[in-house]
Amino acid sequence: MKRANPPPHLPFLRQASPIAFPPSTPTLSPTPSPLPAPLISIADEMTQNESALGLGNLLKPLDANASNGHAEARSEQQQQLAQAQGQAPASSAQDPLSLILAGMGDLQKEIARLHVRMDDMERNGSPAASPAMRPHALARAISTRSFRGGESRSRPSSPDKTSSGNAPAHVNALARSSNALSQPAPLLATPPDLGLWCVVPAGGAGTRLWPLSRESYPKFLLDLVGRGRTLLQSTWDRLLPLAGADRMIIVTGTAHVGGVSDQLPELLPDNVLAEPSPKESMAAIGLAAAVLARRDPDAVLGSFAADHIISGRDAFESAVKEAVVVANAGYLVTIGIAPSYPSTGFGYIKLGELLAQKTRFVDPQTSEGPYTAEGSSKLDPAKAPNARRVTEFKEKPDARTASAYLSTGDYRWNGGMFVVKAKILLELLSSSMPALHAGLMEIANAWETSSRMEVLGRVWPTLDKIAIDHAIAEPAAKAGRVAVVPATFGWDDVGDFSSLADLLPAEKGEARVLGDQKLVITENQAGGIIVPASGRTIACLGVDDVVVVDCEDALLITTRARAQDVKKIVARTKKNFPALC
Structure with missing residues (x-):
């Protein structure tokens, strides 16, 4: 797949990370498998037809070490429940096979649900649901879910890895300076069938x-x-x-x-x-x-x-x-x-x-x-x-x-x-x-x-x-x-810098800053928005409602009142410097 090739100007805005999977699919033991034979057949079919997205990736998040704390949190909840019921707390250490077996019921239900939907699609003549394409479609759909301890969840993004490597320079710059933590995608139960x-x-x-x-x-x-x-x-x-x-x-x-x-x-x-x-x-x-x-x-x-x-x-x-x-x-x-x-x-x-x-x-x-x-x-x-x-x-x-x-x-x-x-x-x-x-x-x-x-x-x-x-x-x-x-x-709709300024926090009477606050020095300046995306220090004195956006390859200075007119500058810039637009 061809990836985006953005201009090298933006190192600033934090982007959340994609999902980080282990580098390789775990090797299954040659010993007899405890999994039900029909499920093994389906899993083998999915793995053969969609090795990149099949059962291997489904099992990867089941590794207790790769669960980003969710397995530990679940274990703590189970122990609290067991104590409330007068039972002995279960051991927090669970081997991957136990976790797999705990989720097999939901996995089988998910496969059955997907087959029903595929049957409906096939009756309506969809080529995507044909017998030849069905293993691919099932593998793709199931690969978007994790099954841990009987729960089906959307996989979370890794919170400790960013995806800004392909981003323009100013995106990466603001990412380094941002005070916001990279947030993972939320964990969700199966959505309502609307x-x-x-x-x-x-x-x-x-x-x-x-x-x-x-x-x-x-x-x-x-x-x-x-x-x-x-x-x-x-x-x-x-x-x-x-x-x-x-x-x-x-x-x-x-x-x-x-x-x-x-x-x-x-x-x-x-x-x-x-x-x-x-x-x-x-x-x-x-x-x-x-x-x-x-x-x-x-x-x-x-x-x-x-x-x-x-x-x-x-x-x-x-x-x-x-x-x-x-x-x-x-x-x-x-x-x-x-x-x-x-x-x-x-x-x-x-x-x-x-x-x-x-x-x-x-x-x-x-x-x-x-x-x-x-x-x-x-x-x-x-x-x-x-x-x-x-x-x-x-x-x-x-x-x-x-x-x-x-x-x-x-x-x-x-x-x-x-x-x-x-x-x-x-x-x-x-x-x-x-x-x-x-x-x-x-x-x-x-x-x-x-x-x-x-x-x-x-x-x-x-x-x-x-x-x-x-x-x-x-x-x-x-x-x-x-x-x-x-x-x-x-x-x-975040249509211009004036509306963006209203969405950013600011001390009373101070300008809003998107990026590294330490790079901005203001005196008697209020109401504006400053974006130090190039890494240079920006100083503003006595200029209210100003918009300053400083990237490595372009600098914009205007006022919030003229924020809607920035597109006019872009039109003129495009004639002489198309690579900047």
Whole structure:
């Protein structure tokens, strides 16, 4: 796989590490195995067909020395439970075979569950579930889980190793200076079966965050807030409890496939959809929907950007679960963010009546319905008490209009999050943009065949470049087919250095610093953001709300008020110094 080749300018932002496995697969003893014969057969088949991801990697994390403290913590819990029940504490030293046997029950259940899903896929004609491909698919899916003492968990990242070796120089520099510890991916139980597939469009150069974000190493691959996880990894962590690793799809550019795979080692190879060139969100999400509809015709698709920051995880999960309920009733659902100030940088959603008051889809012009075979009769008001109809989408307003929106209480920020059945999305796209729909379906039909690259190379350049809002959301809203779940969690798209400054900690009246605080000297300076990514000392005197981003090969100086205009500088820089962009 071709890895990203980022520019040599960024040593600063901490990135969380990929999973660190032992260097070699353990050699199984030739002595008679205590494992059940059917399981040995399945394991042998997986190992033969997928040696890099088969049973060998499944067994590696079972080594007590490689469990990063989780086995010790579990042993302590078991001893406490035994003492509470009046039993003798079990020995904390467990040999690998005991750990393997303790997890075999869950392993067998997992294999059975995967076989059931593969049976469904095979009945629907998916080539990925054919008898020849089944061992590969099972091995890939099982390799994303660890089985310790009867529990199935997502594997954690190693907390003591970073993956910044291929990063630009300023990424590595901030990594060395960051006070944040590299955080492992969370340990998770099996997620609830919502029928949800999470699609993460990971694209865009993030030009308003130049020179930190570059075309070759965009902002979603960076940790911009010092939490030890990049924006992409944080998005993965947030969605994993809702879908599970095997239902996570990343759509990214071919140049970023290597970087995405490095940062998300649990991501299944078949769930990375590579775009030959940027085409905006409709083509990316539409491609995922078209491919997904072939794998799982009843799938509910949730689209969540790779580079947003969200706080309030419980509120986020609650909103997504309610959106899934509404999507199953046939709506295109968006999640509306409660505005905290009159922003001119976001689009807005105007709220309509509660869906609990509606009985079916109604065409406002013909007063006829329902629109689809699904109908809204499936909508249980008790499970979607907050969902409303979307009256209309509003473009980014001026300051006066934004203030008027907030005063009414009837508007929400458009965070670009959509939840919808894959087949409903394709139906809406076919109605509003039939040529784009036809092109995506042609690509999807060839996706799991040997002609994928030929079809992709021929059809992709002909597709329209348009956002999902304009392509289907706005037309569908006029027809009464779009719903919104108002949400209360914190949200920011980290669109420029002014919004980034608000996310960083600072003493009262002091500038925010992303990187080594010791390299920044200020006097009578407040409100700005300084990024000492080159290792040079930066001194600021009497300049409020300044933005200073110092990389080894580029220096940006502006103000927070002009943060949205950084893209203009990038456009001019690209003409004379394209390698810097």
